Amino acid sequence: MKMRDTFLKPMHPEGRKFVGIFAVITLGLFLVWSPLGWLGVGLTVWCYYFFRDPVRATPTRDGLIVSPADGIVSLIEKAVPPAELGMPDMALTRVSVFMSVFNCHVNRAPIKGRISAIAYRPGKFFNASLDKASADNERNSLCIEIDDRRQLAVVQIAGLVARRIVCFSGEGDTLLTGERFGLIRFGSRLDVYLPDGVEPLVSLGQTMIAGETVLADLAGMEPRREARLS
Structure with missing residues (x-):
């Protein structure tokens, strides 16, 4: 280099x-x-x-779920995906990645699959690091159907400064893992709702790199990871 x-x-x-x-x-x-x-x-x-858009080295093994955004893991908890996506009304593990105004804001697909639904919902502009941002803030939600028919949701959430969510993809499009699908300006958050039974391989406070950091493994049996901040 x-x-x-x-x-x-x-x-x-x-x-x-x-x-x-x-x-x-x-x-x-x-x-x-x-x-x-x-x-x-x-x-x-x-x-x-x-607005930088660096090249990323995305892992290509089937079943790996990568981070859709640069930033810090701010929340890992059980939550029901946005109702407007029409997914089953059951709590899934949600991993939230908070992007500050200094992070790269290009969003990438967490896994290969077909976009079965996209739903935009206007809302408020609370600090994106807060838990209530998932429910109350402006958001754009995507449901990605994986090859084995399981579903994963990724949600772009506007933040305190962000006033514009951009999505380059449409319903029916097929995305590759790590493919660019949108961005948010300026400072925001992305939520990933993992398929039922899939545990995250990241922990609170971990730094994420969009398209590179492995967030979860559909074929993995490893229990949820814990980490020590040092």
């Missing part, structure tokens, strides 16, 4: 207009007062990094 690749990451097309807006404002700030202009430069660089 070249040194420049460490710092210069590809940018998702969704971010081009925002970087352009930040750049134009920065030029205006330089005309007003030079220190304000340099502040604008910093914010423009941040905007570019917010």
Whole structure:
């Protein structure tokens, strides 16, 4: 890997207009007062990094469920998937990944499968790290049907700063594990509802990398993992 690749990451097309807006404002700030202009430069660089879309090495073994987002595991608990997806009304293990405004916000499919349902629901904009964000915040939910007919739900949830959920995929589309399917601006959370009986292989506080970190294994028999923060 070249040194420049460490710092210069590809940018998702969704971010081009925002970087352009930040750049134009920065030029205006330089005309007003030079220190304000340099502040604008910093914010423009941040905007570019917010929309970065780096290449990820996604594991290809069948049955592996990967993290759909960069961030921190903020919640692991039993919960019923969003009613608008039409999934069975039973509690499943929900793993929540919280994305700060410094994380990469491109969302990736947790597993290979067909999108059997997509449902958008408007809502509030509580801090996405709070438990009530799953129920009350604006969200976009996907139900992915796996090859063995089991279902998995992944939910994009807007946060305190986020005001726009973007989904590039539609009902009937087939996604590959780690394939890009959406993003959220700016700061948010993704929930994954695992199929019944599947235990997560991650723990609270763990740092996740979208498309790379293995979240669970459909064929695994390992009990739920616990971790010690150090």
